[in-house]
Amino acid sequence: MTDLALPLKAEDAPPDHDRLVLAGLLSLPTLFLVTLCLIPLFLLLQLSFAHRGTGGLWSPGLELTQYAQLLTPQFLKVALFSFSLALTTAVISVALAFPVAYFISRMKRRAQIAWLVGLLSTLSLSEVLIVFSFQVLLSGSGGLVKALVALGVMASPHSLYPNFAAVMVCLVYLVLPYIILFLYPAMSQLDDDIPAAATTMGASPARAFLTVVAPMVKGPLLSAGLLVVIFTVGSYLTPLVLGRPQQWTVGIIISNAAMTTGNMPLAAAQAVALVSLMAGLLGLVRLLTKGGSPAS
Amino acid sequence: MNGGLLSTLLRRGFLALVAAFIAAPLVVVIGVSFNETRRMSFPPTALSLKWYRAFFADAAWMKSLETSLSISVLAAFIAVAVALPIAYAVWRYNSKAAKALAGVGSGLFLLPGVVTALMFSAFWGVVGHVGRIENVVLSHAVILLGIPVAMLSVGFQSIERALIEAAQTMGAGDAEAFRMVVRPAMTPYILCALVYVFVLSLNEYLIAYMVAGFSVQTLPIRIFTSLRSGYEPTMCVGAVIFMALGFSAFSLLAAIGDLPKLMGRHRPLEA
Numbered sequence: 001m002t003d004l005a006l007p008l009k010a011e012d013a014p015p016d017h018d019r020l021v022l023a024g025l026l027s028l029p030t031l032f033l034v035t036l037c038l039i040p041l042f043l044l045l046q047l048s049f050a051h052r053g054t055g056g057l058w059s060p061g062l063e064l065t066q067y068a069q070l071l072t073p074q075f076l077k078v079a080l081f082s083f084s085l086a087l088t089t090a091v092i093s094v095a096l097a098f099p100v101a102y103f104i105s106r107m108k109r110r111a112q113i114a115w116l117v118g119l120l121s122t123l124s125l126s127e128v129l130i131v132f133s134f135q136v137l138l139s140g141s142g143g144l145v146k147a148l149v150a151l152g153v154m155a156s157p158h159s160l161y162p163n164f165a166a167v168m169v170c171l172v173y174l175v176l177p178y179i180i181l182f183l184y185p186a187m188s189q190l191d192d193d194i195p196a197a198a199t200t201m202g203a204s205p206a207r208a209f210l211t212v213v214a215p216m217v218k219g220p221l222l223s224a225g226l227l228v229v230i231f232t233v234g235s236y237l238t239p240l241v242l243g244r245p246q247q248w249t250v251g252i253i254i255s256n257a258a259m260t261t262g263n264m265p266l267a268a269a270q271a272v273a274l275v276s277l278m279a280g281l282l283g284l285v286r287l288l289t290k291g292g293s294p295a296s
Numbered sequence: 297m298n299g300g301l302l303s304t305l306l307r308r309g310f311l312a313l314v315a316a317f318i319a320a321p322l323v324v325v326i327g328v329s330f331n332e333t334r335r336m337s338f339p340p341t342a343l344s345l346k347w348y349r350a351f352f353a354d355a356a357w358m359k360s361l362e363t364s365l366s367i368s369v370l371a372a373f374i375a376v377a378v379a380l381p382i383a384y385a386v387w388r389y390n391s392k393a394a395k396a397l398a399g400v401g402s403g404l405f406l407l408p409g410v411v412t413a414l415m416f417s418a419f420w421g422v423v424g425h426v427g428r429i430e431n432v433v434l435s436h437a438v439i440l441l442g443i444p445v446a447m448l449s450v451g452f453q454s455i456e457r458a459l460i461e462a463a464q465t466m467g468a469g470d471a472e473a474f475r476m477v478v479r480p481a482m483t484p485y486i487l488c489a490l491v492y493v494f495v496l497s498l499n500e501y502l503i504a505y506m507v508a509g510f511s512v513q514t515l516p517i518r519i520f521t522s523l524r525s526g527y528e529p530t531m532c533v534g535a536v537i538f539m540a541l542g543f544s545a546f547s548l549l550a551a552i553g554d555l556p557k558l559m560g561r562h563r564p565l566e567a
Contacts, residue, residue: 018389021389022385022389022391022393022394025381025384025385025394026381026382026385026391026393026394026397028378028381029378029379029381029382029397030393030397032378032438033378033397033400033401033438033441036419036434036435036437036438037400037401037404037438038400039419040415040416040418040419041415043415043418043419043422044411044414044415044418047418096314099310100310100311100314103307103310103311105561109556112555112556113550113555113556116546116550116555116556116559117543117546117547117550117555118315118318118319119318120542120546120549121539121542121543121546122318122322123495123496123542124495124498124499124538124539124541124542124543124545124546125321125322125499125535125538125539125542126498126499126500126501126515126516126519126535126538127499127501127516128499128501128516128519128520128523129321129325129499129516129519129535129538130321132325132519132523132531132535133320133321133322133324133325133535134321135523136324136325136328137320137321137324141335142324143324143339173317173318173321176314176317176318177318181559184559184560184561185559185560185561188556188560188561189561204303205300205303206303206306230406230408231408233408234408234409234410234411236409236410236502237501237502237520241523250410251408251409251410254410254411254414255410255413255414255502255506258414258417258506259506264414264417264418267414268414268418271410271411271414271415274408274411275407275408275411278408
């Protein structure tokens with residue numbers, strides 16, 4: 001009989017019985033992931049080098065035609081825009097989510113549960129719906145515009161979208177609950193004694209928060225920012241509906257190439273380029289933080 | 297203490313603003329769904345339930361609702377069923393193969409939606425199985441696999457080894473210890489993972505659209521199509537139904553499980 005209480009070490013050669021159990025446990029998940037993840041990923045890569053035929057058809061090949069098409073100023077501009085949009089969203093949403101997560105983790109139990117249920121419920125809203133409600137909220141006949149005109153902030157009622165700010169606000173809205181929930185465990189693990197000591201020694205609570213609490217959670221904050229970049233760099237619906245064509249992202253370009261133009265190989269090459277750029281960014285951040293902070 | 301009062305006020309004000317920001321779109325959608333007029337305007341001018349009647353009388357909307365619900369329920373069960381043996385093998389056997397599978401699952405979740413949508417659209421095209429509902433179910437189950445893997449791993453790690461040892465000292469065998477300790481400890485995490493995948497699949501638009509959008513009309517696809525082709529108030533009813541579904545699913549979770557702990561809080565909280 002094996003001992004359930006003791007975790008086995010990887011270097012221990014598992015007894016035959018365990019090996020059999022393990023094979024039984026993992027055979028279906030392996031089959032599932034190979035068929036539905038590794039094979040499709042390989043196909044995508046193959047597709048990006050494929051030879052493009054007529055009428056949306058393609059045949060396997062080893063052509064760089066698609067990649068050559070990426071080196072146009074137009075695509076590079078869109079890629080650059082997508083990354084700067086994602087980085088701006090990351091900075092704003094983490095700056096907002098950090099204090100919110102901290103305050104929630106300090107609340108009474110009932111209040112915490114209410115906030116958690118509220119945040120989780122907004123996750124249950126489709127991006128389609130959120131984009132739509134921002135359209136209503138920002139439209140010329142919406143309550144916000146009416147209120148702004150009544151207050152004299154706006155001279156005459158006009159729609160507050162499409163523009164960059166509308167895209168930005170909506171993207172921050174979309175990622176905010178995820179980031180608060182992502183930071184919540186780290187915040188609830190924080191010790192209260194250290195910021196308390198700082199305030200006793202004369203620092204204001206805001207100062208204690210920024211100079212004592214923030215450095216303690218540098219790692220989670222950085223990961224949260226990276227997550228936002230990853231989630232928003234491929235954004236599609238929000239810039240499509242709330243932005244002008246100048247605010248179109250790689251996500252829209254890829255989807256247009258695949259669905260509108262029917263140029264699947266080009267879409268695949270754009271997708272591969274996007275993922276490579278993301279991986280490059282992640283590697284860069286890793287490299288930069290390696291020397292600086294042992295905590296992360 | 298003047299500074300203390302000021303900082304409390306500032307904190308309350310900041311939290312109230314964030315709560316208002318988070319609630320704003322929900323309030324707008326609910327408001328518009330009860331609006332009497334056909335025009336898209338907020339705040340509503342006169343209240344009416346007529347769009348709700350129209351929604352439930354419309355066969356096409358009901359069909360979309362049914363399609364969406366079946367896709368999400370199936371995707372949730374498949375994803376959790378695949379994640380459970382992986383997370384268990386990592387915890388119990390420290391298996392390298394299981395860790396690799398968990399890594400592949402989470403890595404896929406981090407890819408942009410448009411990339412995975414394109415990938416699956418190409419895959420189902422090559423397989424020659426186009427525009428079917430099961431394509432969406434399987435694609436969602438794979439994409440969202442990272443969530444149950446992460447949640448169930450947290451769950452397994454929270455199980456006290458001491459409890460299992462105690463059960464074994466009292467003469468329980470492997471199977472019995474599993475039934476007495478592991479299963480009850482894991483139930484809330486499994487439910488939480490199911491709810492999460494269900495809700496995310498229910499709302500996913502791009503993959504569903506690119507994989508089978510022409511023949512399978514999920515609720516988000518239908519809402520987006522009607523959004524593009526001109527506004528109709530019934531879509532807001534669909535939206536409100538979505539919110540109600542998500543809100544009740546997570547409230548249920550809060551009622552049956554320890555939500556702060558499920559969300560990763562390890563320190564106990566005073567009531």
